[in-house]
Amino acid sequence: MRHTVLFYNPVSTSRGKQRLPLSLLSVAAVIADDYEVEFIDGNLLQSSGTDPAQAIIDRAQATGAKLLAVTVMPGPQLRQAVPVCKQVKAALPDLTILWGGYFPTQHADVILRSDFVDYIIQGQGEAPFRQFVDALHYGGSIHDIPSLGCRNDGEARINPRAPVVPLNNLPLFPYDQIDVSRYVGSSYLGTRVLNHNTSFGCPFACNFCAVVALANRRWIPESAERVAGIVQNLYDRWNINGLEFHDMDFFVSESRSAEFAERLAHFAGDSIRWWALGRVDTLLSYSDTTWQKMKQSGAKMIFMGAESGDDETLKRMNKGGKSSTNATLALVERMKHYGIVPELSFVLGNPPDPRADIEATISFIRKIKQINPATELVLYIYTPVPQEGSILLDEATKLGFRFPETLEEWAGDEWSKFAMRRDPHTPWFKDTVRSRVRSFESVINAYYPTVTDTRMTGHYRHLLRGLSGWRYKLKFYDWPYELKALQRLIHYRRPETTGF
Ligand code: B12
Ligand code: SF4
Incomplete structure (x- = not known):
């Protein structure tokens, strides 16, 4: 038995x-x-x-x-x-x-x-x-x-960690043990969207990121051949036309990305529109040929952590590699050329001076939108993760930050909000700063309505842009009640509700 x-x-x-x-x-x-x-x-x-x-x-x-x-x-x-x-x-x-x-x-x-x-x-x-x-x-x-x-x-x-196992040596997911059809969803990518994960970890050690504790700077990928085989199975069996890759960093290896794109285009053309997460500096270093292949295989949007509009802060975050604000600007321009939408996340409100940090990033975001208005924005508020040697966590601790002592506390309202990274009650983060972020977010999202909201008609886009224009031009973001009401009315989809 x-x-x-x-x-x-x-x-x-x-x-x-x-x-x-x-x-x-x-x-x-x-x-x-x-x-x-x-x-x-x-x-x-x-x-x-x-x-x-x-x-x-x-x-x-x-x-x-x-x-x-x-x-x-x-x-x-x-x-x-x-x-x-x-x-x-x-x-x-x-x-x-x-x-x-x-x-x-x-x-x-x-x-x-x-x-x-x-x-x-x-x-x-x-x-x-x-x-x-x-x-x-x-x-x-x-x-x-x-x-x-x-x-x-x-x-x-x-106990000490087990040695990491290469993903190619692991069995394929037991799709037959679940009802996959119940997970086929619809989104900006398509009407039949599924998700897959093609690698474990990430080679970097940003000090606000939970992936570091999980993988300790290792990146273990499935081969392009195996990924293409899995995607073909999803395509043949569930007829997908959209695919989300949930890896923390899908794009670490350029040769893998290029080979995957070629294989995908071979069996599906560009009929599967795909989305994945990656790093700005890595993607900026990709050749035009690889970008072209990705485009031809249906790459539609790439999520990246731009994190901050200030180079000094990027260093304090230990963003590593060749990260810089200039790199982000150059990449959004390049992606505009290929018609692939950049989805940029920012980690705002870092200690000790969250207000200064936010103002620098707001100016930077305005520059990005000027270069590539299609860029999607995801604005997170910094919440510490346990990580040895993290300057940000050290500063937070000095300012009185402590993790909860019991699971019941973790499961309560306050810490659930903390984990969602939108409304954390951290000691250095005042309500006025939080509302500054949310007000700016309402104004910029109204002025540049997201391209991913498939329910937003041209009429609403026009209306939102018209109503928010004076605020955006005068940089007056406070109390945007009229925009919030309208966004609620038309069920505006905030990009960060995808959850990454
Ligand atoms: C997909 C995803 C989601 C999905 C849901 C996933 C789900 N389980 O239902 C959605 C979009 C809903 C989501 C939402 C959120 N997410 Co999320 N999400 C991810 C993402 C991109 C992939 C997770 C995944 O499936 N990985 C693939 C699998 C194979 O890997 P894995 O989960 O690591 O599993 C391995 C090990 O962890 C371990 N393992 C995992 N589970 C188990 C269970 C057992 C029994 C065992 C033995 C081992 C084991 O073994 C697995 C194989 O090696 C990760 C980042 C990432 N790439 O890992 C972020 C991530 C986990 N999410 C994160 C966050 C913050 C959120 C949100 C709070 C964001 C927000 N503001 O809305 C929300 C809410 C989360 C919640 N509901 O509690 C953070 C977590 C941060 C932290 N402090 O831990 C991550 C790490 C992103 C990031 N870099 O910050 N998320
Ligand atoms: S933020 Fe991105 S690049 Fe930095 S450690 Fe996490 S997954 Fe890697």
């Missing part, structure tokens, strides 16, 4: 916007040949109003599962994971609960102080997860498994 392992993806996005749960698919893949794997996705349960805790309890009782494996990001996902796992543990104390993903990788101690999560796995999950599942079901020492965290005599114990 095959044992069943349950996987739980706590809610991470609004109803109807669910993406394929890649984190869980990747770890489930390594056991799917030998165990039954069952997914309980909080995103899907939202639509039916089903209580995820009850769904897990029912499935655990029906299957006799011994293990619930949960993926947890800070934010809404953590907010749901805490009460649900508590309830499940209270009902089924013998069901082992294991957390993996970004939150346990960064905040192991607070989890291991709780009494309802039994184990965590940090960093790349596949290899330690396989060892853990076998040891749990067939015996063996669980406590020595690399990357594992547990409670040992009341103390938190966290």
Whole structure:
């Protein structure tokens, strides 16, 4: 008889916007040949109003599962994971609960102080997860498994990380174990959009970024051939015309990007419009030939962290490589030439002087829009992540910043807002500065309405631009109530609600 392992993806996005749960698919893949794997996705349960805790309890009782494996990001996902796992543990104390993903990788101690999560796995999950599942079901020492965290005599114990496994050596996702059609969504990219992840980690160490703790500056890609094979499968089986790549940095290797683009164009022409994340300096160094190939294969929009309008701040963020404000300006110009939309995120409000930081970035964004008005903007507020040697975290700590001590605090209102990076109550960040950012955002998004909002008609664009023109020209951003009301009325889609 095959044992069943349950996987739980706590809610991470609004109803109807669910993406394929890649984190869980990747770890489930390594056991799917030998165990039954069952997914309980909080995103899907939202639509039916089903209580995820009850769904897990029912499935655990029906299957006799011994293990619930949960993926947890800070934010809404953590907010749901805490009460649900508590309830499940209270009902089924013998069901082992294991957390993996970004939150346990960064905040192991607070989890291991709780009494309802039994184990965590940090960093790349596949290899330690396989060892853990076998040891749990067939015996063996669980406590020595690399990357594992547990409670040992009341103390938190966290083992050194397992060696990273090349992605090409890992099995393909077990798509047949979920109903993929429920994840086919529609967006600016197309009417049938799915998502995939083609690499683990990133070679850089920006000190505001959670990826550093996860991958420790390593970047492990799938080959272009393997990626193209997977995309062809999605194309043939689910007829996709849009694809989001969720890698932190899809574009590290130019030869891989070029080869992938050629292969994709070979079987799909430009009928799959794709989107991915990358770095400004890397993409600026790409040859025209590679840009041309990407364009021909349907590349539509690229998300990049421009982070700041001030070169000094980029250094303090440890952005690394050849990052500079000039590089960002040069790239948005180049992308205009290829008709690929730059989607730039900024991390605003850095300590110790968030106001000065924001003003410099506002001026910079105006320059960007002048060069390439199609550029999309995502404005985040700086929220610290645990990282050794981070100047930004040191400054935040000096100013009184502390992470919560319990999971219940993390799951509360204040820290959920913190994790969403829009309205954090950090000690150095005053309400006046926050409203400055949001007011500027309303004005610039009205003056340059986003190209990704497929519901916005020409009439509304015209209206928004007309109403915001005087503010934009006079640089008067405060109290834009009329614009906010109109944006609410037409359900304006803020670019950052895609969640990256
Ligand atoms: C896709 C994605 C989303 C999706 C949802 C994903 C989901 N699970 O449903 C959407 C768009 C909804 C989203 C939303 C948000 N996201 Co998000 N998201 C990502 C993204 C781009 C990819 C995640 C992914 O699928 N990776 C592919 C898989 C295969 O990799 P992985 O998750 O790392 O999994 C590996 C390991 O972590 C581990 N693992 C993971 N889970 C588990 C579970 C078990 C049991 C085990 C053993 C191992 C394990 O093993 C896996 C294989 O090696 C990441 C960045 C990135 N590229 O990783 C950001 C990222 C995770 N998101 C982030 C943020 C901040 C958010 C938001 C808060 C943003 C916002 N302001 O709206 C929201 C809200 C999050 C929430 N709901 O809690 C941050 C997290 C920051 C942090 N401090 O940890 C990241 C790191 C982006 C960034 N660089 O800042 N996000
Ligand atoms: S912000 Fe981007 S470039 Fe910097 S470490 Fe994170 S993923 Fe890498």
